[in-house]
Amino acid sequence: MQNLTLSWQSAGVVGATAFAASVLVRRSGRPAAALVLRETATVLGLFAVWQFAGQLSVMGTDGAMARGQWLWDMERRLGLPNEYSMQQWVLPHPLLVQGANYYYAVMHFGAMTTLLAWVFLRHRHAYPWVRTTLVLVTAASLIVQLIPVAPPRLLAGTGLVDTGVQYGQSVYGETIGGLQADSYSAMPSVHVAWCVLVAVAVIRTSPSRWRWLVLVHPVLTVAVVLLTANHFWLDGVAAVALLLLSYLAQWVFARVLVRRRLRRAAEPAAVTDETEPISVQV
Secondary structure, eight states: OOOSSOOHHHHHHHHHHHHHHHHHHHHTTOHHHHHHHHHHHHHHHHHHHHHHHTTOOSSOSTTHHHHHHHHHHHHHHHTOOOHHHHHHHHTTOHHHHHHHHHHHHHHHHHHHHHHHHHHHHHOGGGHHHHHHHHHHHHHHHHHHHTSOBOOGGGOTTSOOOOHHHHTTOOOSOOOBTTBOGGGSBOSSOHHHHHHHHHHHHHHHHOOOGGGGGGGHHHHHHHHHHHHTTSOOHHHHHHHHHHHHHHHHHHHHHHHHHHHHHHHHHHHHHHHHHHHGGGOOOO
């Protein structure tokens, strides 16, 4: 099993096909179906850009290992739980490790796709907010990821095991020239950003009392990215910070729009008040 998710090429082709189909379907007089296809194309396009950007950097990969080591040392100074000790709990249990590898590979995109479909079909009013948040936090993550950072599984001297490689479940490409370009985008963890977004969206949107069960997903995701040695604790912290900034940006933008609308609504009234004293009564 070489890869459990779409490559950027596959996502791009499927996304372009979906967009073209949306244009044709809309012209045939089925706007609802066209909207579904267009949104599918948008998400797939975003995913393709994210996958492709993992192969780019603005600084080269030479410093990726040093930056990863710096994060590892910083975590020790901060007293965060050691990823090595955590991984030792699960390594003696092959089925648990393989399950973690599958969860890392499948649920990242699977959970987000399910969320978008559910919100779009059942809670259309919340869909623009969810989609905009997804775009903002992913774009912000991509910008940060242009500076390559090695994940803990690639650091020497940590004792961590690359569980994906160990069980033939790695979602990363083959090593070329000793480098794995898409492996050096550990900071921040988009896995963590997306899983927290899923939980927030479900809790905020669903009226069901069972909605709190969605918290299992971010808990499992955080555990999985650490136990598989794909991310540091600080990768997740940075991801949550970017998600909060995405929410803040939307809140500020909404406030600005409301103020503009209130100002425009008040302008005709002000003009009327100014003209009333000079009106002539007969």
